[in-house]
Amino acid sequence: xxxxxxxxxxxxxxxxxxxxxxxxxxxxxxxxxxxxxxxxxxxxxxxxxxxxxxxxxxxxxxxx
Numbered sequence: 001x002x003x004x005x006x007x008x009x010x011x012x013x014x015x016x017x018x019x020x021x022x023x024x025x026x027x028x029x030x031x032x033x034x035x036x037x038x039x040x041x042x043x044x045x046x047x048x049x050x051x052x053x054x055x056x057x058x059x060x061x062x063x064x
Contacts, residue, residue, distance in 0.1 A: 001038045002061050003046055005031045009057035018052060019045035031057070 005015075011029035015022075022042050026032040038046050038060070050058040 001043060001046075002036055003033045003038055003050075004059050004061075005033060006057050006059060008055045009053075010055055012054060014052055014054065015049035015058060019049045022046055023049065033058075 009030040015031045024032045050060050
């Protein structure tokens with residue numbers, strides 16, 4: 001699985017509080033995932049962050 005944060009991210013920081021080992025806050029104040037490909041041991045945390053993102057800016061894609 002892979003993850004992106006699109007430009008509609010408001011920088012609220014909820015993803016970093018849900019999954020602090022997987023998201024950073026970039027210079028722009030917006031979320032930056034630490035992994036482009038989600039490690040299996042972080043899968044549930046990334047999915048939780050995506051579900052709870054108020055802007056729905058976190059997109060998770062299955063490998064094709």
